[in-house]
Amino acid sequence: MGNSPDLLLLIGGPQGGGIESAGQIALKTLILKGYSVIGTRDYKSNIMGAHSYYTIRARFDRPGAIRFPVDAAVALDAESILTHFNDVKPGGILVYDKGSLHTKIDAIQPMEQALKERLKKLFADKGLPPIAESAIKLAEEKGVRLIPLPMRQLVRKLAEITGASLTSVARAVNTIGLTAMLYLMGIEPRCVEKAIAAHFAAKKKVVAINVEASKLAVDYVEENFGAPSEFLADGPHRGKKVMLATGNEVVAMGKITGGLTFQSYYPITPASDEAIYMEKFRYHQLTSEAEAKLGTPKLGTVIVQTEDELSAIIMAIGAASAGARAATSTSGPGFALMNEAISLAIMAEVPVVITIWQRGGPSTGLPTKEGQQDLLHALFSGHGDNPKIILASGDHVEAFYDAIKLLNWAEKYQTPAIHLLDKYLASTTTVLYQDEIDPGKAVIERGWRIENPTTEKRYMITETGISPFIPIGGDTMIITGLEHTEEGFPTEDPVLRDEMVEKRRRKFETIAREIPAEEKVVLHGDPDAKVTLVSWGSTKPIILESLKILEEKGVKANFLQIRLFYPFPVKEVLDVLSRAETVINIEQNDLLQAAFLIRGFTGYNIKHHIKKTNGRAFWDTEIANAVLEILETGKREVVVKGGA
Amino acid sequence: MARNWLEYKTPAWVQWCPGCGNYGILAAVQRAVAELDIDPKKLTVISGIGCSGRETYYIKGSNMHVVHGRAIPAATGVKLARPDQTVLAIGGDGDMLGIGVEHFVSVGRRNVNITVIVHDNSVYGLTKGQAGPTLPAWVQTKALPGPNLHDNLNPLLLAFASGYTFIARGYAYHVDQTKELIKQAIEHKGTSLVHILQPCPTYNNIMTKQWYEQRIYYLQEENPEWNPLVTSQQDLLQKMPTILEKLVEWGDRIPLGVFYRNISKDTFEERLGKIILNYQEYPPGKRPIAIDGKPLVNPWEVFKEKVMQT
Numbered sequence: 001m002g003n004s005p006d007l008l009l010l011i012g013g014p015q016g017g018g019i020e021s022a023g024q025i026a027l028k029t030l031i032l033k034g035y036s037v038i039g040t041r042d043y044k045s046n047i048m049g050a051h052s053y054y055t056i057r058a059r060f061d062r063p064g065a066i067r068f069p070v071d072a073a074v075a076l077d078a079e080s081i082l083t084h085f086n087d088v089k090p091g092g093i094l095v096y097d098k099g100s101l102h103t104k105i106d107a108i109q110p111m112e113q114a115l116k117e118r119l120k121k122l123f124a125d126k127g128l129p130p131i132a133e134s135a136i137k138l139a140e141e142k143g144v145r146l147i148p149l150p151m152r153q154l155v156r157k158l159a160e161i162t163g164a165s166l167t168s169v170a171r172a173v174n175t176i177g178l179t180a181m182l183y184l185m186g187i188e189p190r191c192v193e194k195a196i197a198a199h200f201a202a203k204k205k206v207v208a209i210n211v212e213a214s215k216l217a218v219d220y221v222e223e224n225f226g227a228p229s230e231f232l233a234d235g236p237h238r239g240k241k242v243m244l245a246t247g248n249e250v251v252a253m254g255k256i257t258g259g260l261t262f263q264s265y266y267p268i269t270p271a272s273d274e275a276i277y278m279e280k281f282r283y284h285q286l287t288s289e290a291e292a293k294l295g296t297p298k299l300g301t302v303i304v305q306t307e308d309e310l311s312a313i314i315m316a317i318g319a320a321s322a323g324a325r326a327a328t329s330t331s332g333p334g335f336a337l338m339n340e341a342i343s344l345a346i347m348a349e350v351p352v353v354i355t356i357w358q359r360g361g362p363s364t365g366l367p368t369k370e371g372q373q374d375l376l377h378a379l380f381s382g383h384g385d386n387p388k389i390i391l392a393s394g395d396h397v398e399a400f401y402d403a404i405k406l407l408n409w410a411e412k413y414q415t416p417a418i419h420l421l422d423k424y425l426a427s428t429t430t431v432l433y434q435d436e437i438d439p440g441k442a443v444i445e446r447g448w449r450i451e452n453p454t455t456e457k458r459y460m461i462t463e464t465g466i467s468p469f470i471p472i473g474g475d476t477m478i479i480t481g482l483e484h485t486e487e488g489f490p491t492e493d494p495v496l497r498d499e500m501v502e503k504r505r506r507k508f509e510t511i512a513r514e515i516p517a518e519e520k521v522v523l524h525g526d527p528d529a530k531v532t533l534v535s536w537g538s539t540k541p542i543i544l545e546s547l548k549i550l551e552e553k554g555v556k557a558n559f560l561q562i563r564l565f566y567p568f569p570v571k572e573v574l575d576v577l578s579r580a581e582t583v584i585n586i587e588q589n590d591l592l593q594a595a596f597l598i599r600g601f602t603g604y605n606i607k608h609h610i611k612k613t614n615g616r617a618f619w620d621t622e623i624a625n626a627v628l629e630i631l632e633t634g635k636r637e638v639v640v641k642g643g644a
Numbered sequence: 645m646a647r648n649w650l651e652y653k654t655p656a657w658v659q660w661c662p663g664c665g666n667y668g669i670l671a672a673v674q675r676a677v678a679e680l681d682i683d684p685k686k687l688t689v690i691s692g693i694g695c696s697g698r699e700t701y702y703i704k705g706s707n708m709h710v711v712h713g714r715a716i717p718a719a720t721g722v723k724l725a726r727p728d729q730t731v732l733a734i735g736g737d738g739d740m741l742g743i744g745v746e747h748f749v750s751v752g753r754r755n756v757n758i759t760v761i762v763h764d765n766s767v768y769g770l771t772k773g774q775a776g777p778t779l780p781a782w783v784q785t786k787a788l789p790g791p792n793l794h795d796n797l798n799p800l801l802l803a804f805a806s807g808y809t810f811i812a813r814g815y816a817y818h819v820d821q822t823k824e825l826i827k828q829a830i831e832h833k834g835t836s837l838v839h840i841l842q843p844c845p846t847y848n849n850i851m852t853k854q855w856y857e858q859r860i861y862y863l864q865e866e867n868p869e870w871n872p873l874v875t876s877q878q879d880l881l882q883k884m885p886t887i888l889e890k891l892v893e894w895g896d897r898i899p900l901g902v903f904y905r906n907i908s909k910d911t912f913e914e915r916l917g918k919i920i921l922n923y924q925e926y927p928p929g930k931r932p933i934a935i936d937g938k939p940l941v942n943p944w945e946v947f948k949e950k951v952m953q954t
Contacts, residue, residue: 239953239954241953242952243943243944245950253946256943257941258939259933261928261931281946283921284941287939287941290941294940296922296925296926298922299931300922300928302724302916302923306750307746307747308746311717311720312717314710314718315717318690318710318719319721319722319929322722322725322928323928324721324725324928326725341711404939439943442938442939443937444937471726472722472725472929473706473728473729474706475685476704476707477706478708479708479709489655490656490698
């Protein structure tokens with residue numbers, strides 16, 4: 001086994017044109033090569049026609065971040081060429097369609113006007129015409145290796161070879177472009193062919209067409225540009241059983257593994273893919289051990305698509321009150337509609353998990369783009385005193401187990417529990433190994449539950465603040481949003497009111513005490529480093545990559561990942577921050593929401609910030625460079641702006 | 645075997661105004677569930693906000709009191725989690741047809757086996773007499789600073805268009821007749837509406853006891869041949885004109901009774917049972933989720949479409 005390559009690849013094209021599929025084939029190719037991979041999909045709020053692209057990184061150990069410039073890109077239409085010509089490294093490869101070169105910038109309807117104006121100005125300044133070919137010239141000047149493909153001829157040839165119609169082979173252009181790129185990067189064509197077979201599985205005819213397309217690409221490249229000097233070394237992960245899944249899918253898997261029995265949702269990007277994926281497995285196979293003990297081979301999770309988010313959250317609250325392990329899933333705008341019910345679940349002490357997939361706001365904002373703007377929204381959701389559990393996962397593996405933990409905590413503590421995730425995690429695919437998604441490590445707990453009570457009351461006042469959970473059907477009672485007696489009858493009595501307020505407060509003290517410290521915060525890297533980076537959510541693997549870059553540049557930094565935002569881990573956070581010489585906060589929102597909470601809960605005022613608000617996830621290089629800039633200049637804030 | 649309706653009383657003080665129509669509805673519900681012999685633990689009454697919302701505290705059951713307008717989705721959640729519960733979603737015209745009207749409509753598309761009871765007095769009583777969604781235009785009840793500018797909606801027609809499979813109307817002061825309607829609604833398999841006309845002696849000085857009693861009549865009494873039963877789509881098309889004629893009748897004469905009872909449509913629970921084959925035996929509220937704290941499923945087996953051998 002040789003040294004690990006570190007490959008960054010990009011595939012661009014129109015939405016609905018098979019880019020997602022091409023990205024998945026590329027990931028599978030690299031997995032079959034024995035590499036660890038991540039791939040992320042960037043798309044617009046559009047069904048078809050708008051530009052979308054898939055970015056991939058592969059190497060021996062799992063990559064944590066995507067970044068530009070890439071080593072190679074496939075741009076099979078004029079908009080992709082114009083959007084990404086500058087995103088390829090000098091010495092990198094740009095595969096494109098010869099037939100797109102003369103397309104005028106203004107003739108590309110889906111392209112953003114602002115980008116058109118920037119490009120026209122750039123080309124005019126260089127004395128170049130406003131067409132796609134000018135972008136290719138600039139890439140060539142930069143030292144990018146150009147791989148033009150005569151796509152129309154290749155597709156016609158593919159139709160001839162396979163005997164299929166031109167329309168049915170049209171989508172295989174992606175496979176042609178992709179294979180050309182992977183082959184020139186040093187990946188054996190057999191890996192691509194195997195990946196095609198794995199990806200299209202039962203669709204035999206599609207497999208055949210794409211395998212032919214792949215062969216055609218290899219032949220054409222060899223003839224016109226020569227074979228790669230050598231193939232890359234195989235990675236260390238060959239011969240393993242792995243899983244390839246997005247963040248949305250991993251959370252769906254976590255919930256079903258965690259025994260979720262009911263989920264309601266209203267369609268919203270980037271959340272719905274989670275519920276849709278679960279729906280596919282709503283009647284699922286049990287392990288043989290469970291089957292033997294329970295006497296049934298399968299069990300169900302009821303998934304209901306509701307009329308709106310008001311209904312989604314209340315239906316989950318109803319189901320949970322009746323004993324279901326229940327959740328709902330949404331994004332910022334949908335969660336705004338759920339707010340009143342969050343308050344109900346707090347007062348009525350109903351266990352419900354709300355999975356929030358954040359996206360760029362405010363309002364409809366950037367519905368398909370990255371953002372971490374709903375931290376304050378989550379924390380302050382609901383009227384009245386409104387404590388609830390809030391946990392932010394840093395990566396796919398955390399998200400899987402956190403989905404289960406939150407279901408446990410919601411039931412154990414009879415409270416809404418919010419799982420904070422975001423679009424980048426939602427649409428990032430990664431390879432997962434067996435020791436990472438291990439059902440043996442999952443624990444399912446439901447807390448103090450009484451199906452048929454004798455003397456216990458639903459809202460019994462206790463030392464821990466936790467009452468017995470009695471599901472509907474178990475006793476006569478009232479689950480209520482009014483201030484209530486132990487039985488659930490309404491009361492406005494001043495003494496009883498305070499007893500109930502105090503009971504609910506004690507419950508959150510219990511939660512704060514019982515949730516293990518390692519779930520609250522994680523300090524990555526050398527605890528004695530002088531520089532501490534603070535962040536939360538999907539920035540985790542990106543920052544871990546940045547730490548490596550910083551170390552190469554002689555800066556030793558550690559990273560405090562905050563996972564639990566409520567009850568806020570005051571001591572754990574202060575312990576770390578008070579030891580650091582320089583603290584830099586990193587988040588994807590403009591108001592610096594986590595820094596605001598840290599200041600509020602601990603009194604510690606973070607003086608330096610790195611933020612990104614353009615709807616694209618951080619790059620590892622961006623964070624590393626921004627840290628260096630802050631250390632050098634003492635700047636308060638660096639806003640990074642990378643991405644297409 | 646019927647139970648004694650007193651079994652369904654609770655210690656809570658009934659806080660409604662004297663003469664409130666809610667008393668009649670409360671008695672009708674208690675007598676209906678008593679005659680149907682429903683164990684209070686197996687009864688779930690769910691309400692939103694408003695005067696009628698307090699009814700959950702006055703009927704002994706395994707109940708829920710949720711937020712304004714949301715009794716129906718809460719009831720749906722309970723019913724889907726525990727299909728063995730008898731679930732009633734109750735609320736006023738403001739709660740069900742104003743703030744919660746999207747749920748009033750959507751539950752019909754699902755035909756969940758719950759009973760929706762609308763207490764219709766055409767005003768928002770608890771917030772002191774604003775116009776409700778069933779108050780006709782240009783009517784000025786006593787707390788309004790000017791006449792109502794909104795038209796009234798027709799709850800029965802809306803329910804019919806939405807897919808409810810049982811539609812009835814009662815009158816709050818007719819406890820016995822209303823009780824019978826509620827019994828039939830509970831026994832019907834599917835989403836049932838019992839729309840109950842109810843004077844508000846405090847705020848609705850127009851649609852009073854006298855106003856109603858001059859207008860109401862029972863379909864069955866007027867026409868002993870009246871038959872609301874629909875057994876197929878073809879049957880529905882045939883009977884639709886007669887049913888619609890009665891659903892829209894409002895003004896000098898107001899019909900009461902069962903307008904429509906369609907037994908040809910499957911319930912949401914039955915639909916779920918076609919996908920989750922053991923749904924009735926293992927509904928979300930009762931099914932096991934773990935054995936000794938360990939998951940019942942292995943993600944590597946369930947989600948094997950995501951698994952690759954490298």
